[in-house]
């Protein structure tokens with residue numbers, strides 16, 4: 001593990017389990033990663049693999065029937081270290097972190113904004129609780145934020161309700177809301193899945209600018225490999241509650257080693273590689289979360305499977321930055 | 336950190352899960368969900384007990400519910416007369432049992448009939464539309480602009496008091512809701528792919544409508560049946576209590592309660608009215624528990 | 640709609656068995672009355688014209704505010720209504736206010752503590768509230784508070800010489816509480832499920848992710864949004880309030896329109912039955928209109944959609 005000063009948040013062996021339907025769902029089962037200041041960490045993986053749960057866990061936004069079982073979430077605030085997992089769920093300290101130090105954007109801007117309040121009101125709320133600005137200053141700042149996010153006529157738009165915003169504009173408003181207090185970390189959970197392709201690009205550009213201008217650390221959850229290639233500094237690949245491979249964008253995208261990462265990359269067309277790409281969907285489907293394989297979670301769908309895969313592989317380092325959770329990585333890496 | 340009861344529950348579940356004790360059961364999900372709802376099961380048990388008790392009334396009591404016995408008037412509860420006797424010496428317990436037969440029959444019967452009629456028209460109307468639907472919709476609108484009890488009273492005043500009339504009146508006031516519910520369900524089902532697939536196979540309207548779509552509309556209807564059963568039983572009781580329901584010579588739950596309009600009875604002879612009031616409340620409560628259980632188990636949006 | 644119903648109501652009552660005149664005169668008189676005299680009385684009450692004619696006469700006079708005369712004693716129906724409606728309104732509004740406030744707060748409490756003992760207790764209590772026949776509850780209340788402890792009057796609205804608002808309060812407590820019972824249970828149920836629904840929405844998570852305090856999330860973001868469907872549903876239950884008040888008014892001898900309605904049904908006083916039913920329909924239809932307006936007021940989506 002690198003111990004540099006640039007780490008904004010580090011997650012260590014995090015486990016979050018769900019207890020709905022009288023069962024125990026090990027949604028996140030031992031995840032470790034670091035988010036660096038001014039860098040983008042992309043988390044990729046098929047749906048249901050625990051990406052959103054990881055994000056919610058960091059913000060302690062989990063539903064009642066779930067809890068953090070083990071592990072640490074250390075938030076490096078200035079020179080302090082705060083163990084987020086030890087804070088009370090909706091307690092005062094946690095609330096102070098949310099929205100001001102760590103902010104989050106959600107997948108569907110259509111449902112993420114409260115329909116009965118104006119957009120301005122919802123952005124101002126954030127400022128009201130985390131700053132000492134006066135009412136007037138808050139309003140000015142809200143308008144400025146909307147303007148920064150590229151919303152036309154912000155003075156007018158600020159008093160409109162979310163339903164008169166288009167999807168892309170709502171997501172911009174969400175980002176304005178998240179960025180209101182200049183958070184150290186921005187968590188974006190599939191921020192563009194619900195939007196048109198052209199708008200997606202604009203939103204990502206916006207986020208990339210924010211990262212550069214404010215040195216914000218971004219954790220971007222996505223399953224769009226194109227986006228990963230474009231934006232990521234670091235990449236973590238998740239599968240069934242584990243990170244199976246992580247490293248810099250170069251490590252993961254150019255030298256994918258875990259069979260799952262390879263399969264994932266093979267399953268999506270890459271822009272610019274022309275028409276006759278060899279696209280192979282990943283064979284099989286994700287297992288029932290209540291009936292997970294013992295050992296390596298990917299084993300049942302893996303071409304490289306051996307008996308040793310019945311034991312969960314440890315994390316190994318391929319290089320200083322490139323980590324992997326696979327027994328056979330040495331063979332695959334050479335291959 | 337201190338452990339809350341939720342934490343303990345989680346620990347237990349986690350332990351069981353890790354030892355593979357929790358395997359998903361293959362039983363019918365609806366039934367198992369219903370059975371998991373303790374209140375619903377309790378409701379079902381009470382419901383069955385009361386129904387069985389009224390059916391087997393002759394075995395449970397030897398008294399005739401309408402034979403007056405002037406030698407034993409207004410006796411308080413005793414081993415002979417469990418709920419005492421009323422103003423004319425009739426055994427209240429046997430009246431509650433036999434009265435239950437009529438009240439439950441009227442409540443359950445009319446709501447089932449109303450459901451049958453509502454479903455038949457609603458399914459067809461919702462699926463096919465056309466003039467049948469338009470007319471039925473208008474008529475149901477008319478019925479539904481009245482508060483239920485006012486409509487019932489109005490119809491009672493027109494048709495006069497009798498058991499059959501009340502039964503018919505309940506059906507008349509009840510079918511509209513069922514019709515609208517099943518119609519709405521059908522309208523949304525109509526758009527589903529399997530229905531369109533069936534249509535493209537050239538299967539007859541009648542078969543698609545009543546054989547393939549109807550079963551999918553039943554869940555909410557069942558809930559509604561329980562609700563209107565509860566409501567009809569309460570309405571019957573209310574009407575008869577006012578002396579406007581079933582003629583007083585027929586024992587029904589409401590008619591038994593009618594004595595409580597007399598302030599002397601109310602104050603001095605609690606056994607003549609309190610037990611039957613409690614029985615009505617408990618029975619209706621049981622029906623509502625069942626309805627709630629059905630709602631939870633048929634509603635796919637609810638989890639946990 | 641109201642015209643269609645007015646027509647039907649009139650038609651239905653016209654077909655009723657029994658001669659209306661025979662309800663108006665004492666049995667002794669009926670035994671001795673001459674056929675001519677009877678005929679004259681029928682003529683006087685307009686009972687001999689053709690159906691459509693009678694309907695038309697009736698409808699036009701209704702629109703003029705003349706609702707005809709009650710058969711029992713020939714009192715103008717308008718006067719009866721003027722006398723009884725305020726009493727019913729008073730009772731209903733008090734009950735509506737009590738039940739809405741109580742029901743909504745209990746429902747929200749229940750939703751916020753979902754799964755706890757409080758929640759289950761309230762849920763069962765709510766079910767009991769809709770399951771106990773109102774009049775039975777009323778009887779028990781009368782027995783306990785009116786007779787045993789003698790804290791509250793057992794019935795009526797105003798005692799002679801008691802004219803101020805304060806004097807009226809003891810009389811209204813029991814009937815309004817009893818009437819509020821079922822409504823409270825309903826309101827509680829609705830607000831609970833509506834609140835639960837809202838609390839599971841994305842924007843609640845957004846609000847939480849902003850670090851807002853829980854009260855603000857629950858009240859401003861949760862309850863505010865949950866309110867709209869609750870208002871609609873309570874509105875839809877208005878018929879229940881109106882219907883429920885008929886029996887309660889009777890039990891407590893509350894001199895309201897419901898009480899009057901039951902008396903007129905008993906007496907087969909058809910003009911009165913007819914007019915009161917029509918008034919109920921009118922109230923229900925107006926109420927649903929008002930609810931539409933009210934939802935538009937609370938919900939910006941609807942509000943702007945109509946512009």
Ligand SMILES: Nc1ncnc2c1ncn2[C@@H]1O[C@H](COP(=O)(O)OP(=O)(O)O)[C@@H](O)[C@H]1O
Nearest residue numbers: 018020027046047048049050051052053063289
């Ligand atoms: N609110 C919830 N209640 C119960 N289970 C949940 C909830 N959210 C997520 N899960 C479970 O957690 C697992 C991971 O889900 P999630 O993190 O949403 O996946 P994704 O990677 O697509 O974001 C899934 O098995 C899902 O069923």
Ligand SMILES: [Mg+2]
Nearest residue numbers: 048051052190
């Ligand atoms: Mg997700």
